[in-house]
Amino acid sequence: MPAWLAFALVALAFAAAATWVSRRLLDTPVGWVRCLVASLVVFSLSIPLVFWMLEQSHVYADGKFLVAWPIVAVISALILGWVFAIVVAVIVVSEFLVPTRPMRNPIAVIRDAIRRRDRARRYAQILVIASRHGIGLYQNRARGYSDELPEALVRALNEAGVTFVKLGQVLSSREDVLPPQFIKALSTLQMDSTPIPWAEAEAAIRQELRRPLEEVFAEVDQTPIAAASVAQVHAATLLNGARVVIKIQRPRARAQVTTDLDILERLAADAERRTEWARDYGARALAAEFARALREELDYRVEAANTEMIRGAIERSHSPTLNIPTVYRDLSTSRMLVLERADGIPFGRLTPDALPPEAAHRVVEGVVDSVFEQIAVRGVFHADLHAGNLILARDGTVTLIDFGAIGIIERSVRRLLAPLLVAIANDDDVSTTDIILLLCAPVSGGSVEQTILQHDIGAILTRVANAQVGENVFSALIDVLRRHRLAMPPSLLLVFRTLISLEGSLRRLVPGYDMVGRGLSRAPHIALQLASPRAVALSIQAQSAIVAEQLRRLPRRIEGITQALQDGTFQVRVRALESADDRRWLDSVLGEVTATLVGIALVATGFFLAVSDVGPEITEGVPAFSFLGSVLGLGGMLLLLRSLSGAFRRRAPGR
Structure with a gap:
C-alpha cells in the first residue's frame, strides 16, 4: 500500500473518530463538516511535528522505532490524546466565535x-x-x-x-x-387615495367570487364611492334587487x-x-x-365578525337610533366584504340646518346613549366613530359603517368605568383620583404624587362643571395622566379617544353639543344596569361558591398544620432551590467549577514536570517526569474541555 494512501486512511479514520467523540463530548449540534475539517487540518499539521519530537527523543530514526513496542504504544497513545485534545480545543474556539447554524430550508x-x-x-x-x-x-x-x-x-x-x-x-x-x-x-x-382602475378592481372581485360578476350582481357601479390606501368601495345591486356595497382590497396592499x-x-x-x-x-x-x-383589518372576515358583534350589542340595548348593515357572509372573503348599502348622508357632509333643532338633538342623544351603553354595559363598541363612519338616514336613524376597529373592555374595567363616570358627573375629585389610580399604573414602576394628581383632576372637574360650552373632560384627563406619567389601560384609552372623536362628529349636526354632559348624566343609569338584580345575584352566587369551597377545605388544612406541629414535622418551604431541577443545576455548576479548578491544577503541574530535565529516563532522551507531566497535562486538558461542554449545554436553546 502506498505511504500516501495509508496516511490518508489513517487521517480519515482519526478525523471520523475525533468528530464523533467531539460531538458527543460537547453535546451540542456542532456541524459535521466543521469537525471533520478541523480534525484533518490538526492531524495533518501535527504529524511532521510528532515525528520531529520522536526523533529528538531518540524514539524514532531512519524510519524505525528505537524502543520496545509497548513503549511505542504508550507514547503513541499519549500523542494521539494530545492531538485529539487540540482538535476539540479548536472546535470549541470556533464554536464560540462562530456558532454552528442549522441547515436552513432552501425555500x-x-x-x-x-x-x-x-x-x-x-x-x-x-x-x-x-x-x-x-x-x-x-x-x-x-x-x-x-x-x-x-x-x-x-x-x-x-x-x-x-x-x-x-x-x-x-x-x-x-x-x-x-x-x-x-x-x-x-x-x-x-386614508383617501387615488382609486385603482375598474379593470383591476373587477379582476380582484372576480378572483374573490371565483365566478363572473354577472352571476352575482345585477349591476356594479364602476366609479368607487370611496377609495383608501387599503381598499375601495363600489355600489352594487344583487340579482334579487338588494342594494349593497363591495369593499375590495387593493391587490398589492397586503404585500x-x-x-x-x-x-x-x-x-x-x-x-x-x-x-x-x-x-x-x-x-x-x-x-x-x-x-x-392592522393584520386583522386586512382580514375582512374579522371585520364581518366585528360587525355582527356590534349588531348584537345594539340589539340587546334596544336602541332605536343606531343601525348596523347586514353582512352577506356567503359573498365575503378575507379580501372582499359585501354589505347592505347604508342610505343617507355622512356626518362629515352635514350642515347645522340638516334637521330641525329638536330632531337633531334627539338623534345625537340617541347616539350618545347607545354608544355609552355599548362601552360601559356591553363592553364592545365601534372604535372609529369619525364623521365619515356615521350615516344619517331620512328617518332620523344613524347607520354605523367600517368595523375594522372595535374596542373590547373586560368586565373588571367596566366595573370601575361606571363609578368613574358617576364621580366625574358628581365633581368628586377624591373618588375620581382613587379610581384612576386603580385603573392606571406609573410608567416604568415610578411613583405618583397623589396630592398633586388629585389637585389637577379636581381643577379639571371644576372647570368642566362650570364651563359655558361643554369641554371634553376625557381629553383633559388624558393630558393630566400624560404629565404625571401614568399609563392607562389601552382599552380605556381607546374609549376616551373614541368619545373625543364622537363628540367632534356629533357637533357637525348640533354645533357646540355637550356630549360629555349628556353621557355623564346617564352615568347613574349605566351604573344601575351594571348592578342589576340578576347581575348582582349571579356575582354573589359565583363568589359564594368560591368562598364555600375554600371554607370546606379549611378544616382539613388546619388539621394538617396542627398535626404537623404536634409530630414535629412542620416545615416551611423556601422557594430558592426548592425543586429538584434547581438542585441538579446547582450540583452541575459546582461540579463543573471543581473540574475546572482540578483541570487547571493538572495542566500547571504537567507543564512544570514536562519542562523538568531531572530524574530517571524511560528511554534515552525521554525523561520519566516529562512523560508524566504530559499525561497529567492531557488529563487536565480533558477536564477543561469537559467543563466547556457543560457551558455549551447551558447555552444551547431549549436547555
Missing part, C-alpha cells in the same frame, strides 16, 4: 432573501420620503423640534402609504405619549403592509435597545399590538 432562504430585498427597497423609499419633507431638519434647541415638524411628519406619513397613515392615526390617540402639537397634526391624517410592519417591528426593537423612553413605553409591545390590529 425559506430564498423567501428571506426576497423579504430582505423588499425591506431594503422600502427602507430606501421611506428615507427618500422623509428627506423630501425635511424630517430630521426641523430642530429646535429649546424643545428638540420646530413648529413645522408635526405638519411635515403628516405629509411624510400620507405619502408613505397605508401602514404609516394607520400608524399616525393610532399615535394620534396616544395623548399620554405625544405632545398636543403632534396629536393635533396626526388627527388630520386621512406592502407586510413589508412595512416588518420594518416597524425592527425599528421598535432597535429603539428599545438604544433609548430609555422606548423601553419606558414598551415600543416593541406597541409595535406588535399595532401589527396585530
Whole structure:
C-alpha cells in the first residue's frame, strides 16, 4: 500500500473518530463538516511535528522505532490524546466565535432573501420620503423640534402609504405619549387615495367570487364611492334587487403592509435597545399590538365578525337610533366584504340646518346613549366613530359603517368605568383620583404624587362643571395622566379617544353639543344596569361558591398544620432551590467549577514536570517526569474541555 494512501486512511479514520467523540463530548449540534475539517487540518499539521519530537527523543530514526513496542504504544497513545485534545480545543474556539447554524430550508432562504430585498427597497423609499419633507431638519434647541415638524411628519406619513397613515392615526390617540402639537397634526391624517382602475378592481372581485360578476350582481357601479390606501368601495345591486356595497382590497396592499410592519417591528426593537423612553413605553409591545390590529383589518372576515358583534350589542340595548348593515357572509372573503348599502348622508357632509333643532338633538342623544351603553354595559363598541363612519338616514336613524376597529373592555374595567363616570358627573375629585389610580399604573414602576394628581383632576372637574360650552373632560384627563406619567389601560384609552372623536362628529349636526354632559348624566343609569338584580345575584352566587369551597377545605388544612406541629414535622418551604431541577443545576455548576479548578491544577503541574530535565529516563532522551507531566497535562486538558461542554449545554436553546 502506498505511504500516501495509508496516511490518508489513517487521517480519515482519526478525523471520523475525533468528530464523533467531539460531538458527543460537547453535546451540542456542532456541524459535521466543521469537525471533520478541523480534525484533518490538526492531524495533518501535527504529524511532521510528532515525528520531529520522536526523533529528538531518540524514539524514532531512519524510519524505525528505537524502543520496545509497548513503549511505542504508550507514547503513541499519549500523542494521539494530545492531538485529539487540540482538535476539540479548536472546535470549541470556533464554536464560540462562530456558532454552528442549522441547515436552513432552501425555500425559506430564498423567501428571506426576497423579504430582505423588499425591506431594503422600502427602507430606501421611506428615507427618500422623509428627506423630501425635511424630517430630521426641523430642530429646535429649546424643545428638540420646530413648529413645522408635526405638519411635515403628516405629509411624510400620507405619502408613505397605508401602514404609516394607520400608524399616525393610532399615535394620534396616544395623548399620554405625544405632545398636543403632534396629536393635533396626526388627527388630520386621512386614508383617501387615488382609486385603482375598474379593470383591476373587477379582476380582484372576480378572483374573490371565483365566478363572473354577472352571476352575482345585477349591476356594479364602476366609479368607487370611496377609495383608501387599503381598499375601495363600489355600489352594487344583487340579482334579487338588494342594494349593497363591495369593499375590495387593493391587490398589492397586503404585500406592502407586510413589508412595512416588518420594518416597524425592527425599528421598535432597535429603539428599545438604544433609548430609555422606548423601553419606558414598551415600543416593541406597541409595535406588535399595532401589527396585530392592522393584520386583522386586512382580514375582512374579522371585520364581518366585528360587525355582527356590534349588531348584537345594539340589539340587546334596544336602541332605536343606531343601525348596523347586514353582512352577506356567503359573498365575503378575507379580501372582499359585501354589505347592505347604508342610505343617507355622512356626518362629515352635514350642515347645522340638516334637521330641525329638536330632531337633531334627539338623534345625537340617541347616539350618545347607545354608544355609552355599548362601552360601559356591553363592553364592545365601534372604535372609529369619525364623521365619515356615521350615516344619517331620512328617518332620523344613524347607520354605523367600517368595523375594522372595535374596542373590547373586560368586565373588571367596566366595573370601575361606571363609578368613574358617576364621580366625574358628581365633581368628586377624591373618588375620581382613587379610581384612576386603580385603573392606571406609573410608567416604568415610578411613583405618583397623589396630592398633586388629585389637585389637577379636581381643577379639571371644576372647570368642566362650570364651563359655558361643554369641554371634553376625557381629553383633559388624558393630558393630566400624560404629565404625571401614568399609563392607562389601552382599552380605556381607546374609549376616551373614541368619545373625543364622537363628540367632534356629533357637533357637525348640533354645533357646540355637550356630549360629555349628556353621557355623564346617564352615568347613574349605566351604573344601575351594571348592578342589576340578576347581575348582582349571579356575582354573589359565583363568589359564594368560591368562598364555600375554600371554607370546606379549611378544616382539613388546619388539621394538617396542627398535626404537623404536634409530630414535629412542620416545615416551611423556601422557594430558592426548592425543586429538584434547581438542585441538579446547582450540583452541575459546582461540579463543573471543581473540574475546572482540578483541570487547571493538572495542566500547571504537567507543564512544570514536562519542562523538568531531572530524574530517571524511560528511554534515552525521554525523561520519566516529562512523560508524566504530559499525561497529567492531557488529563487536565480533558477536564477543561469537559467543563466547556457543560457551558455549551447551558447555552444551547431549549436547555
